[in-house]
Amino acid sequence: MRDINISELERKFQEKIDNDVKIEPNDWMPEEYRQTLIRQISQHAHSEIVGMLPEGNWITRAPNLRRKAVLLAKVQDEAGHGLYLYSATETLGADREETIDDLHSGKAKYSSIFNYPTLTWADMGAIGWLVDGAAIMNQVPLCRCSYGPYARAMVRVCKEESFHQRQGFEIMTQLAQGTPEQKAMAQDALNRFWWPALMMFGPSDADSKHTAQSVQWKIKRHTNDELRQQFVEVTVPQAELIGLTVPDKDLKFNEANGHYEFGEIDWTEFWEVVKGNGPCNKDRLDARRKAKENGMWVREAANAFAAKRAARKSA
């Protein structure tokens, strides 16, 4: 009897999805759908928060007041996205603190791109242009994701990411048109961030264990390889426009089909960084853990004060 009910619920659930009706927090959903979303949204939230660190690294050294203000605003947006997304996981019954502890213990993942160091000012340009650019490719389809709160959060996030991408490209353009030192700085940043940016779309479709089910549930609308291809199509002409060279000797435009063909990603590097062996994995997690530990007394004080105030009110 119970089995029939469950399969009936599942049928109705899939029917809603097929008809593009949003799933809302109080609707019935398969446990696996819930867990997939918690995993994906919390990874996204963690990426926003960890992603503050490589850019935060250059705030105190930004070259002028305007760049400093823009970078501050951008990193602040990322913190805001993190807050939004942690709230979205809470609508699925996840606990924010536990979710964050999973990040700190290494159980939960975040985007590997943030495990690469930001060595020069040009990296602020490369991150905005390539990393936020790749994030937009990934996230625009999420505005139509089947889960309502995530889809709505993504609408706002994408607007801001689009601004981030433009400011990054503007930094790169300024450098590429600047002195020989500035142009070299921009090219070096592109060389270092190009391949990690392509890796942001995840493993190739053949090796991606989550894609098929997520596509059926409309959590995901395109495969990793489709999005990666789209990113290359958009970004290569931008590099050419500002006179920078994409560091891929196999990159070529196929006149016959109108698409770019590009070289093979170093999947060994990809999996090593995912496993925790990238240049900054340890630094990033240490920084997050340290922030939490150093802030413990502040959170305790805030709770104690709130309790005292409530007690005084009721007295």
Added chain:
Amino acid sequence: MNSLFEYVLRLGDDSLILGHRLSEWCGHGPILEEDIAMTNISLDLVGQATSLLGYAGELEGKGRDADALAFLRFDREYKNLLLVEQPNGDFGMTMMRQFFFDAYRKPLFEKLQHSSDKHLAAIAEKSLKETKYHLKHSSEWVIRLGDGTEESNARVQESLNTLWRYTNELFFTNEVDAELVEKGIVPTMQEIQNEWNATVTAVLNEATLTIPTNNWKQEGGRKGLHSEHLGYILAELQYMQRAYPNMQW
């Protein structure tokens, strides 16, 4: 001496250096909401620095813009308060420093928004809106931490004891102020100090904190005599402009 230039420069340098200090927190705050709040305040201060230093450059009339003043002066030419260059310490230290500063800036901007100098009045009016919010935020944290746990009370009392010595300089005056007060461009520091005393006494009492009794005071920033900390701030702040001179970014 160009007194108004000197006066606006002081205000601009305070915003610049405190904005820099707060920006060091970005990504490392005790809770996400506070990370956002501190970055936001930092952003306000960088915006104020841009307006104030831009105006200072105009008053000076030697072709220096806000960036030239922010990034290309030497240590002894910065006129910010010693208070704002003090290290962040823990979150309580940062909030106490911010509170002392906000409690001074709010009455100052309230008066300056009516300055006979229209440009300065306009900057003060805009900055006042931000400063009121900053003061509310820092006061609430001082109270919360002071009246929170035993540990938080002890920590923030220690921060209060450390920073108290820098508070007298908030009300520093010399011939620059005298001339501008005389002309009706700026308020007397006595008015600002009275209001500061009232705010600080009320908030620290509510926070169950004790005002230190020692009167050991430090000053020098307004005369360009800084603590050792400023040199390191400038080393970071000016790095790009010094390493790659005369380039556009």
